[in-house]
Amino acid sequence: MDWASWDEFWAMGGYGLYVWGSYGVFMLAILIEIILLRRGQKETLKRLKRLKTWETQ
Amino acid sequence: MSISWFKYSSPATFYGLAGTLAPWFAWSAGILAVIGLYIGFFVAPTDFQQGEAYRVIFIHVPAAWMSMFIYLVMAFWSAVGLAWNTRLSFMMARALAPTGAIFAFLSLWTGALWGKPMWGAWWVWDARLTSALILFFLYVGIMALWSAIDDRRRGDKAGALLILVGAINVPIIYFSVKWWNTLHQGASITPSGTSMDQIMLWGMLIMAIAAWLYTIAAALIRVRSIILESERQTEWVANILEHK
Numbered sequence: 001m002d003w004a005s006w007d008e009f010w011a012m013g014g015y016g017l018y019v020w021g022s023y024g025v026f027m028l029a030i031l032i033e034i035i036l037l038r039r040g041q042k043e044t045l046k047r048l049k050r051l052k053t054w055e056t057q
Numbered sequence: 058m059s060i061s062w063f064k065y066s067s068p069a070t071f072y073g074l075a076g077t078l079a080p081w082f083a084w085s086a087g088i089l090a091v092i093g094l095y096i097g098f099f100v101a102p103t104d105f106q107q108g109e110a111y112r113v114i115f116i117h118v119p120a121a122w123m124s125m126f127i128y129l130v131m132a133f134w135s136a137v138g139l140a141w142n143t144r145l146s147f148m149m150a151r152a153l154a155p156t157g158a159i160f161a162f163l164s165l166w167t168g169a170l171w172g173k174p175m176w177g178a179w180w181v182w183d184a185r186l187t188s189a190l191i192l193f194f195l196y197v198g199i200m201a202l203w204s205a206i207d208d209r210r211r212g213d214k215a216g217a218l219l220i221l222v223g224a225i226n227v228p229i230i231y232f233s234v235k236w237w238n239t240l241h242q243g244a245s246i247t248p249s250g251t252s253m254d255q256i257m258l259w260g261m262l263i264m265a266i267a268a269w270l271y272t273i274a275a276a277l278i279r280v281r282s283i284i285l286e287s288e289r290q291t292e293w294v295a296n297i298l299e300h301k
Contacts, residue, residue, distance in 0.1 A: 002099070002102065002103055003099075009098075012109040012110070012112070013103065013108045013109035013110075014108070014109075015108060015109050015110040015174055017170075018110055018113065018170045018171065018173060018174050019109060019110065019112050019113055019170075021170045022113045022116060022117070022166065022167040022170045022171065023113075023116060025163070025166055025167075026116045026120070026163050026166075026167060029159050029162070029163055030159075030271070033155070033156065033159055033275065037275060037278045037279060040278075040279070040282050041278060041281065041282055044282040044285055044286060045285070045297075045298065048285060048286070048289050048294070048298055049298050051289065052289075052295065052298055
């Protein structure tokens with residue numbers, strides 16, 4: 001273990017902004033994709049159902 | 058051969074298969090990412106040249122590798138689709154592109170935040186960075202082309218052509234640090250070995266495998282929606298819609 005304390009961990013030897021700026025945006029991007037993927041599946045099903053009811057009417 | 062591979066190239070069969078497989082890939086990606094991040098932050102030592110800033114490597118390199126690799130896989134499916142007119146191949150290319158674009162963006166973003174403290178600049182127009190930026194633009198251009206063409210088959214073919222032409226950029230990215238004098242450092246891993254510390258290398262490889270599994274999961278989930286859309290006139294999709 002390299003870190004004497006959590007403060008030291010978050011400071012990243014003075015590179016905190018760069019390291020956490022990278023990881024933060026990385027996690028955020030993946031999280032957004034996961035949300036969009038889950039929503040996309042549901043919305044496709046919904047939309048196709050609607051289309052089908054229109055077509056059969 | 059008892060397994061009929063052609064069976065799985067039918068969208069109807071693949072729809073179910075993708076739904077079964079996706080959670081397994083997603084969960085193993087998550088578990089490996091936790092292990093990789095633990096190694097990256099708590100096991101791997103401080104770099105003697107770059108201090109703690111080097112820890113960006115555990116996401117930067119996997120993102121950059123995936124952005125190139127996903128592109129090559131898309132090029133492969135495009136070639137297969139154009140040669141044999143297999144619908145599922147084009148669908149796979151469509152399913153992979155968004156994740157490839159995200160990784161291309163993340164490789165640029167994490168690279169900028171690593172470059173600033175190490176080189177003193179967020180961005181330089183060297184061969185590696187410029188060709189990586191072009192890769193990101195290619196992804197965006199391909200997706201824009203697809204959404205601009207309403208006719209699915211025409212969109213598939215136009216997209217596949219653009220993907221194949223753009224594939225020339227991938228070896229340019231890969232070899233750019235060799236061919237030109239770049240500010241970007243050379244490859245840490247080459248066929249003849251590695252210049253990295255063992256534990257750092259392990260952290261990076263585990264993160265790369267996690268990114269791979271994540272990509273497969275994302276593509277499988279996305280291809281299911283694409284299959285439903287393009288097969289919506291068929292009976293089996295009608296069945297699914299009724300029972301959901």
